[in-house]
Amino acid sequence: MTATDAAARTFESQDPRTGEVVGTHPVHDAAAVQAAVDRATDAAAWWAGLGFDGRLPKLAAWRSLLAKRIDDLAGVIVTETGKPLDDARLELILAVDHLDWAARNAKRVLGKRTVRPGLLGANQAATVSYPPVGVVGVIGPWNYPVFTPMGSIAYALAAGNTVVFKPSELTPGVGRALADTLAEVLPDAPLLQVVTGFGGTGAALCRARGVGKIAFTGSTATGKRVMAACAENLVPVLIECGGKDAMIVDTDADLVAAADAAVWGGMSNAGQTCVGVERIYVVDEVADAFTTEVAKRAGALRAGDSFGPMTLPAQTAIVERHVRDAIAAGGTALVGGPDSVRDRFVDPVVVADVPEDSVAVTEETFGPLLVVNRVPDVDEAVRRANGTAYGLGASVFAKARGEEIADRLRCGMVAVNGVISFAGIPALPFGGVGDSGFGRIHGDDGLREFARPRAVARQRFALPVPLTSFRRPASAMKGLVRMTRLRLGR
Ligand code: NDP
Secondary structure, three states: OEOOOOOOOEEEEEOOOOOOEEEEEEOOOHHHHHHHHHHHHHHHHHHHHOHHHHHHHHHHHHHHHHHHOHHHHHHHHHHHHOOOHHHHHHHHHHHHHHHHHHHHHHHHHHOOEEEOOOOOOOOEEEEEEOOEOOEEEEEOOOOOOOHHHHHHHHHHHHOOOEEEEEOOOOOHHHHHHHHHHHHHHOOOOOOEEEOOOOHHHHHHHHHOOOEEEEEEEOOHHHHHHHHHHHHOOOOOEEEEOOOOOEEEEOOOOOHHHHHHHHHHHHHHHHHOOOOOOOEEEEEHHHHHHHHHHHHHHHHOOOEOOOEOOOOOOOHHHHHHHHHHHHHHOOOEEEEOOHHHEEOOEEOOEEEEOOOOOOHHHHOOOOOOEEEEEEEOOHHHHHHHHOOOOOOOEEEEEOOOOHHHHHHOOOOOEEEEOOOOHHHHOOOOOEOOOHHHEEOOEOHHHHHHOOEOOEEEEEEOOOOOOOOOOOOOOHHHHHHHHHHHHHHHOO
16 A cells, blocks of 8 residues: 555555555545445335345355356455465355355345244233344454455445445455446446545444444454444444453363464464464473474474465564563574564464563564473463453364363354454354454344344233233232242242
8 A cells, every 4th residue: 555645536456475566446535435335224224124035146146156266366365464375265255155045045144034922021022023223334344354354344234234344454355346247237226336545434323324334354453443433422342442352271182273273363364364263271290292292393384385474464573572672581592583573474483481471472463483392281261261351253173172171261262273263254243342342244133233133112002901001909019029920029
């Protein structure tokens, strides 16, 4: 990205591998964002009116086109993020799978249902429906520029909303290409519009009249700004922020599988994964064997070959600061070190026995750095894993106690004997706690996130003695109190 002047009318996106300019995009101002939201509001009435059965074939047609275009879109992702083509393909495959699931399950999750009216409401028929919120504003990051926003876009559309999407300033071309595929299937309906620009464009989306909800994915600091802007008009928010995900390795773990998962989880996408592995707590008994295996695998990787560059130039300095601090604080570099930071490309770094107060342990690194710390037992591993303000994902490698350990972790998602596996299962909700945010994308919860529950109580017949009327006889209340004590006062 160049032309950082916020007043600029256009800006350029670059290939982070070479610095080559690959696209020019408008900087949408508040008026342009409002116009997009107004168009989305008009389209929202039509889209909601189609109902689940009317929307399903249209979303299926989009899914099918996306599946056919995987290679084309993957090419755009590669160009703006620098990640390897197969990683971009995997991101798209997951996104298409989520779109399919959201479209097929929306009616089951959000369709009108009856609920029991209870004893006091015995004369009523009670139903819950889940109408859409209207227009959803989606603000996305650059690291998984299709998969991450699609966790909101697909679920919001399936729930009957229209979407105005603000992609990261680093990946505007990806956002545009994604929206173009839906426009190709439904040319007359602006179901998914893209507004491009810098933070100001995102802020304008938060403040636009008619936005029913903002789904934000990005850093915790920006998430707080988004929430503050949305608070002005009481616009609800879904906040998906960063993490400092831990992996716990127990004594009975398959150490080869655990090391393989740790290296993929820590190094793939150059470590620029919100649910990537950043800290590993391995029980002492198996620490040497595990660490040797991790070092062997990580040492065989090279940036620019195994994974891409740092997409955000400023991130390189953060990674270098964490590497230096980990070593200065007393950690032992097993793979790489400060010299692994080569401008935009950062080779794998593995540092063992890093004090827990080092920034390499406390802050999100978002780069190919793995901290491997040995602990006396699983209890200590759990205590340290939970000792962070973040709480996004985690992974556990253990044979006997995998799920038991998972249940003790303070976070939104856990992979047992795997890594990041939860993100590929559309039925599982995705999101965090604490500084990692709140609200959920994916799964039933992800569909409900983009709907407003509406309760209806329909009287089927009048009660012989009215309770909510000024004509209520005092004797009726006495009887009701007696009955309540009998029923609930035990
Ligand atoms: P940022 O927080 O920098 O930006 C996120 C988005 O918000 C961008 O589109 C950005 O636009 C926009 N934005 C910036 N300022 C404002 C503002 N004042 N009001 C509204 N929108 C604004 O995050 P990154 O793009 O750097 O993404 C990396 C972060 O995302 C990491 O912390 C990572 O962990 C997290 N992440 C979380 C995921 C999750 O699901 N929990 C998934 C993926 C990433 P612009 O780019 O133009 O500044």
